[in-house]
Amino acid sequence: MAEVSNKDSFVLDANTFAKLHPKEFYRKFLTNNIRPDGRLLKKFRKTSINLNSIKSAEGSCVLKMGKTSVVCGIKAEVAEPRVDDPRKGYIVPNVELSPICSSLFKPGPPGELAQSISERIDKLFKQCKIIDLDKLCISEKNAVWVLYVDVICISYDGNIFDAALFSIISALKNLKLPEVTFIEEEGKVEASEEKTISLELLSTPLSATYVVFDKKYILADPNEEEENLSSTSLTFIYNEQHKLCGISKLGGIPLSKELIQDCTESAIERTDNLRQLLDSTMKNL
Amino acid sequence: MDKRRINGPEISVKPIEKKSTQPKNNKDDGIRKNNRSVDNIRPIFIKPNVIKKANGSAYYEAENIKIICGVYGPRSSKRSMVSDEGTIYCEFKFAPFSCNKRCGYIRNAQEREYSLIIQQAFLPAIRLNLYPKSSIDIYVTVLENDGTTACLAAAITCISIALTDAGIQMYDLVAAASATCIKGNICLDPDASEENDTNSKFMLSYMPSLKQVTHVLCTGKMEAEQSIEAIGICIDACNSIKTVMDHCLINSH
Amino acid sequence: MSATTVTPGKKLGSIQEYEVGPGTYMRNNYIYSSTVGDIYIIKDVNKKLPCISVVKDKEQSAIPEVDSIVTGKIIRVNPKMATLAIMVVGNKPCKDDFQGIIRVQDVRSTEKDKVQIYRSFRPGDIVRARVISLGDRHSYYLTTAENELGVIFAQSISGETMIPISWQQMICPKTKVMEYRKCAKPN
Structure with missing residues (x-):
């Protein structure tokens, strides 16, 4: 086993050193332009998706990004629309980080991380026109579709926002709703057995996340350890026309303009790759 | 109004299914639908070590049942009372999109009951005296539900694999089988539509090598002789499930 | 994977033939395996019987034991x-x-x-x-x-x-x- 000695001449093996002095362990790799899991600094982890595997949901996507796995399921129900907007349907996204995915999370109501990611995704849906909510109307003033978009994290290894957003967009693209009619006399909605109607997405915004370690190293697609050790996190959201839909910079230290512009090209390339992956997976269905 | 989650409208319902005007192509001349025999169990696929971050994990799939289980431990117990033996903690949850009707995020009474059943099913099987002061935490999420009793039985089988994957020492694997009574016959592994039609549910968990039953759950209307018959039939089913489990563990070792 | 891979609950032998080692337990005068792994039989000069143990590849999470x-x-x-x-x-x-x-x-x-x-x-x-x-x-x-x-x-x-x-x-x-x-x- 490789051994590392620190200045006190205590010899520790690599696993112990990584556990006791994680920042030093990372520095030794980053000075040689590589990360402990073997990736280059700007390399994203291998991503794969599996669509429509869950038959009880109207749309579903199972996504793996390295060791991070999420399952997104969409259930469609019917409700009365808001009084001030009698044609608009609802989209209700929620990300669940439960103890099954990592020992970081305790059982009980969602913690800060889950709440903030759900909120960011909800805002993205409200501000960028991803779905025309009028298309979710069944009968004006009486009934509209409510799409409950639930993302369950199965394995947590960092970068949950990218994984959650990509799985939601993939599941929405593959959503199949039944044909419905509103029965005036009973005030009820009747649905056909087969699910045939799909929803058109007006745009597909996807994200790319980076973290900054030690004020100088930019690491793309951080895993859990890298997220804990870094001081700042930076997320870019681009749509298919390479237009910027959002930037979030969470936490810590100030960043220079050059550092931020450095990431934008890599972010556009990454989001294009994800879109290609989604298109090719849908073709092979 | 759950303040910690994004909320939709206060009330939403599933649309009613249109009663189909054409009669369904009834291939069911037998007792069960889809020409399944009385002792037919849906083919099982189990894969261990799917959650890399957990100590042990397993994914279970049988046609339309999909379950994932993660085991963390032995780790220091937050709920510790000083004990010479380890403790088991289990959380069983249906994912919101897993059932026909969407379930919420907060655990309802049925999920809590199932969590306790799983704890009881595993108490005799794990060598808890090897893990003093530690807790073994088991988390099960059902991704797709096709028969709640069948899901519970599947969860117990899945957890055995996950515990072994985590290296936790056990006296024996625990296999579980579910059954219901259709037209006077005991039928194994009922799916959701069969479960809705009958009102008897039976689940048994069994340690095949030690030939001991760890838990029996019988609810609904069932004659006494039928329940005894069901015990025998489920024990046979558990023995065949054990071969699948052994095969899966040995191949992935 | 080898021919000697066993799963929990498998009967390995009787206590007249072997001593109980890590990964195994005794019940009713027989020794059974308590984890999935390969069987190792080690003969110890000091003890009368060889010690049988079942070793799993993937290591279990470490817990502190007395004297460690x-x-x-x-x-x-x-x-x-x-x-x-x-x-x-x-x-x-x-x-x-x-x-x-x-x-x-x-x-x-x-x-x-x-x-x-x-x-x-x-x-x-x-x-x-x-x-x-x-x-x-x-x-x-x-x-x-x-x-x-x-x-x-x-x-x-x-x-x-x-x-x-x-x-x-x-x-x-x-x-x-x-x-x-x-x-x-x-x-």
Whole structure:
């Protein structure tokens, strides 16, 4: 086993050193332009998706990004629309980080991380026109579709926002709703057995996340350890026309303009790759 | 109004299914639908070590049942009372999109009951005296539900694999089988539509090598002789499930 | 995978043929396997019967056992004890930290009544200790009362890694300020 000695001449093996002095362990790799899991600094982890595997949901996507796995399921129900907007349907996204995915999370109501990611995704849906909510109307003033978009994290290894957003967009693209009619006399909605109607997405915004370690190293697609050790996190959201839909910079230290512009090209390339992956997976269905 | 989650409208319902005007192509001349025999169990696929971050994990799939289980431990117990033996903690949850009707995020009474059943099913099987002061935490999420009793039985089988994957020492694997009574016959592994039609549910968990039953759950209307018959039939089913489990563990070792 | 891979509950032999080893247990005069793995039969000259054990490839998460050497970080000090987050047991890192305490009478073997915790450990120090007992509700009881046990890594107030100069003192190489710690003997 490789051994590392620190200045006190205590010899520790690599696993112990990584556990006791994680920042030093990372520095030794980053000075040689590589990360402990073997990736280059700007390399994203291998991503794969599996669509429509869950038959009880109207749309579903199972996504793996390295060791991070999420399952997104969409259930469609019917409700009365808001009084001030009698044609608009609802989209209700929620990300669940439960103890099954990592020992970081305790059982009980969602913690800060889950709440903030759900909120960011909800805002993205409200501000960028991803779905025309009028298309979710069944009968004006009486009934509209409510799409409950639930993302369950199965394995947590960092970068949950990218994984959650990509799985939601993939599941929405593959959503199949039944044909419905509103029965005036009973005030009820009747649905056909087969699910045939799909929803058109007006745009597909996807994200790319980076973290900054030690004020100088930019690491793309951080895993859990890298997220804990870094001081700042930076997320870019681009749509298919390479237009910027959002930037979030969470936490810590100030960043220079050059550092931020450095990431934008890599972010556009990454989001294009994800879109290609989604298109090719849908073709092979 | 759950303040910690994004909320939709206060009330939403599933649309009613249109009663189909054409009669369904009834291939069911037998007792069960889809020409399944009385002792037919849906083919099982189990894969261990799917959650890399957990100590042990397993994914279970049988046609339309999909379950994932993660085991963390032995780790220091937050709920510790000083004990010479380890403790088991289990959380069983249906994912919101897993059932026909969407379930919420907060655990309802049925999920809590199932969590306790799983704890009881595993108490005799794990060598808890090897893990003093530690807790073994088991988390099960059902991704797709096709028969709640069948899901519970599947969860117990899945957890055995996950515990072994985590290296936790056990006296024996625990296999579980579910059954219901259709037209006077005991039928194994009922799916959701069969479960809705009958009102008897039976689940048994069994340690095949030690030939001991760890838990029996019988609810609904069932004659006494039928329940005894069901015990025998489920024990046979558990023995065949054990071969699948052994095969899966040995191949992935 | 080999022909000798077994699963939990498999009968391996009788107690007349083998001794019980790790990964196995005895019931009704027979020995059974308690985990999935390969069978190893080791003949020990001192014992009458060979020892049978079942070894799993993937290592189980380490838990501290009595008399094992653990390494961890000091998270809290008060006049009566120092609290340690146990991170490594032997050579195996723990997935989740355990908690241990070093009481004032277990810091060193000489002059136990004159020990001052603040002159032995500070929060942030990496300490090597031995488990004395399973302890109480929250923590294991640890001791550093041996030459090889104690602080193996500490940072001075100015942030530099300190060098031990005796079993009681460490010095910062940059500012040359001396601080008190119960140091472990370097190997």
